[in-house]
Amino acid sequence: xxxxxxxxxxxxxxxxxxxxxxxxxxxxxxxxxxxxxxxxxxxxxxxxxxxxxxxxxxxxxxxxxxxxxxxxxxxxxxxxxxxxxxxxxxxxxxxxxxxxxxxxxxxxxxxxxxxxxxxxxxxxxxxxxxxxxxxxxxxxxxxxxxxxxxxxxxxxxxxxxxxxxxxxxxxxxxxxxxxxxxxxxxxxxxxxxxxxxxxxxxxxxxxxxxxxxxxxxxxxxxxxxxxxxxxxxxxxxxxxxxxxxxxxxxxxxxxxxxxxxxxxxxxxxxxxxxxxxxxxxxxxxxxxxxxxxxxxxxxxxxxxxxxxxxxxxxxxxxxxxxxxxxxxxxxxxxx
Amino acid sequence: xxxxxxxxxxxxxxxxxxxxxxxxxxxxxxxxxxxxxxxxxxxxxxxxxxxxxxxxxxxxxxxxxxxxxxxxxxxxxxxxxxxxxxxxxxxxxxxxxxxxxxxxxxxxxxxxxxxxxxxxxxxxxxxxxxxxxxxxxxxxxxxxxxxxxxxxxxxxxxxxxxxxxxxxxxxxxxxxxxxxxxxxxxxxxxxxxxxxxxxxxxxxxxxxxxxxxxxxxxxxxxxxxxxxxxxxxxxxxxxxxxxxxxxxxxxxxxxxxxxxxxxxxxxxxxxxxxxxxxxxxxxxxxxxxxxxxxxxxxxxxxxxxxxxxxxxxxxxxxxxxxxxxxxxxxxxxxx
Numbered sequence: 001x002x003x004x005x006x007x008x009x010x011x012x013x014x015x016x017x018x019x020x021x022x023x024x025x026x027x028x029x030x031x032x033x034x035x036x037x038x039x040x041x042x043x044x045x046x047x048x049x050x051x052x053x054x055x056x057x058x059x060x061x062x063x064x065x066x067x068x069x070x071x072x073x074x075x076x077x078x079x080x081x082x083x084x085x086x087x088x089x090x091x092x093x094x095x096x097x098x099x100x101x102x103x104x105x106x107x108x109x110x111x112x113x114x115x116x117x118x119x120x121x122x123x124x125x126x127x128x129x130x131x132x133x134x135x136x137x138x139x140x141x142x143x144x145x146x147x148x149x150x151x152x153x154x155x156x157x158x159x160x161x162x163x164x165x166x167x168x169x170x171x172x173x174x175x176x177x178x179x180x181x182x183x184x185x186x187x188x189x190x191x192x193x194x195x196x197x198x199x200x201x202x203x204x205x206x207x208x209x210x211x212x213x214x215x216x217x218x219x220x221x222x223x224x225x226x227x228x229x230x231x232x233x234x235x236x237x238x239x240x241x242x243x244x245x246x247x248x249x250x251x252x253x254x255x256x257x258x259x260x261x262x263x264x265x266x267x268x269x270x271x272x273x274x275x276x277x278x279x280x281x282x283x284x285x286x287x288x289x290x291x292x293x294x295x296x297x298x299x300x301x302x303x304x305x306x307x308x309x310x311x312x313x314x315x316x317x318x319x320x321x322x323x324x325x326x327x328x329x330x331x332x333x334x335x
Numbered sequence: 336x337x338x339x340x341x342x343x344x345x346x347x348x349x350x351x352x353x354x355x356x357x358x359x360x361x362x363x364x365x366x367x368x369x370x371x372x373x374x375x376x377x378x379x380x381x382x383x384x385x386x387x388x389x390x391x392x393x394x395x396x397x398x399x400x401x402x403x404x405x406x407x408x409x410x411x412x413x414x415x416x417x418x419x420x421x422x423x424x425x426x427x428x429x430x431x432x433x434x435x436x437x438x439x440x441x442x443x444x445x446x447x448x449x450x451x452x453x454x455x456x457x458x459x460x461x462x463x464x465x466x467x468x469x470x471x472x473x474x475x476x477x478x479x480x481x482x483x484x485x486x487x488x489x490x491x492x493x494x495x496x497x498x499x500x501x502x503x504x505x506x507x508x509x510x511x512x513x514x515x516x517x518x519x520x521x522x523x524x525x526x527x528x529x530x531x532x533x534x535x536x537x538x539x540x541x542x543x544x545x546x547x548x549x550x551x552x553x554x555x556x557x558x559x560x561x562x563x564x565x566x567x568x569x570x571x572x573x574x575x576x577x578x579x580x581x582x583x584x585x586x587x588x589x590x591x592x593x594x595x596x597x598x599x600x601x602x603x604x605x606x607x608x609x610x611x612x613x614x615x616x617x618x619x620x621x622x623x624x625x626x627x628x629x630x631x632x633x634x635x636x637x638x639x640x641x642x643x644x645x646x647x648x649x650x651x652x653x654x655x656x657x658x659x660x661x662x663x664x665x666x667x668x669x670x
Binding site: 071093096107253 | 399404405406407408411412414415418419422427428429430431432434439442558559563588589591592595596614615618619620
């Protein structure tokens with residue numbers, strides 16, 4: 001049978017109320033009493049009924065991270081970083097995969113129907129800004145990624161225009177002239193593809209290179225499969241590219257496979273840059289040059305901000321955090 | 336303001352009780368009444384208060400999947416498969432990353448302290464069989480993976496001894512004689528490493544090859560980093576191996592990177608087999624030969640069994656499901 005509060009009280013020689021006060025961290029308890037109770041708790045391996053505690057303090061210490069795809073390495077690594085950041089603060093992260101489907105995203109916006117989650121971090125794909133803005137589950141919610149709502153929610157993102165500009169400028173600095181972009185169709189009008197294409201075109205323009213629509217491939221998704229297919233299309237062009245900026249690492253890894261199959265050398269024939277800095281790209285042969293968002297920073301700051309919202313402390317004004325990144329130059333551009 | 340039950344009732348011209356009966360799918364409601372109420376629900380975009388409904392039916396339609404690491408591609412892909420399998424049945428999966436830490440695993444065994452989760456699928460790393468067996472959260476719990484408790488819980492796993500036997504036998508059939516194993520230290524005495532080594536040794540024995548302890552590397556983890564380091568150790572041996580069986584694909588991908596850095600050809604100089612069939616291995620150059628557990632089957636059958644346990648239907652006896660697998664022969668052994 002499970003140990004009860006009264007067992008702890010009996011062993012410590014104090015009242016049940018005193019044990020309860022120690023567990024709930026009430027002030028005005030002497031160090032001596034606290035030590036006695038804690039020793040009894042340890043000796044009996046007593047575990048407080050946390051559901052009951054949660055009800056009392058009105059918190060569960062669970063937060064949710066809703067992402068489109070956990071099998072996508074970037075989101076998997078991000079999820080892991082969130083779990084670590086939360087664990088440091090005594091919080092557990094539960095991850096929900098929406099697959100970018102509107103019903104699943106609506107469930108998130110509705111607050112994941114239940115009392116068990118204190119707050120939500122949400123990376124939307126299909127939900128329109130209007131739909132996100134209309135969400136009012138009453139639970140703190142922070143948005144991740146390109147898609148914003150003009151200030152209804154706190155928002156955390158990389159400056160994707162600048163990062164795409166940097167990635168493209170790196171390829172230009174290597175003397176490349178026909179620089180393709182894979183993934184321009186990702187996430188609709190205000191999504192990842194559109195934002196990163198903006199930075200890509202800006203860099204070309206700054207270098208006096210006209211952008212060629214034949215070199216901008218939308219693809220049908222952001223997976224290796226899509227990158228491999230887009231690269232095949234590019235190689236079939238009358239004038240194939242000498243460099244490719246892929247809007248995520250999975251696309252880049254697919255493109256590298258197509259280049260290997262075609263017997264082309266990387267970066268000799270075609271230089272390749274990705275975006276995300278997933279582990280796979282670091283171990284690949286050739287290793288992948290990529291934009292590396294600081295995922296630990298992202299997770300730390302997002303969790304800290306969410307906990308501030310849950311506690312109701314801090315400023316009321318919505319905040320927008322910009323995630324730092326670096327350009328990691330590796331073998332796929334530097335030989 | 337949110338639409339209320341009374342708004343729906345007013346629009347449909349029926350009582351609140353009738354609307355409630357339709358929402359809760361009670362029998363003895365005429366098709367005509369049902370249609371009127373459903374039309375009103377649609378017109379007003381009414382969403383029932385699902386928490387209240389959950390309380391009534393005693394279920395939340397959320398289940399948890401507790402895995403050691405979501406940034407490990409195998410678990411990420413498994414998590415995605417679980418989400419899909421659950422979604423088909425109207426259930427949402429929340430994923431918890433334990434990092435194999437005993438406190439986090441204990442939280443899982445305690446039932447994840449809350450009413451919101453109907454059942455748990457758990458892949459333990461550090462929890463001892465005794466600790467798992469003693470868990471009595473009252474919530475249905477299914478164990479995944481090698482670590483068992485002798486029948487206290489339902490259990491789902493690949494036959495890792497047989498799969499390791501098949502992988503090793505494949506290398507032997509290619510004429511390889513010095514076959515190394517990377518990952519024999521994974522998961523302690525009854526864990527993945529021990530079980531797969533058993534199959535590896537069995538295959539060597541069946542072929543009349545003595546096993547060489549110098550070729551069995553424990554490593555410190557199951558990541559690319561560990562595979563790369565173990566492969567460096569193997570290449571430093573007076574008599575390096577001509578084949579390597581890595582106990583997961585991440586180890587194998589790390590080993591392939593070391594082989595590429597050393598200028599060795601795969602499979603010419605060293606043939607490599609992995610375990611898990613993650614997407615990364617399929618796109619790698621060379622593509623990776625591997626044991627491919629049927630993850631969709633695993634997710635489908637585990638979710639179905641868990642829902643059976645939650646509903647209290649089906650046989651009371653604990654069940655043990657064996658996940659089908661295939662050996663996928665690719666470039667890393669077949670050149």
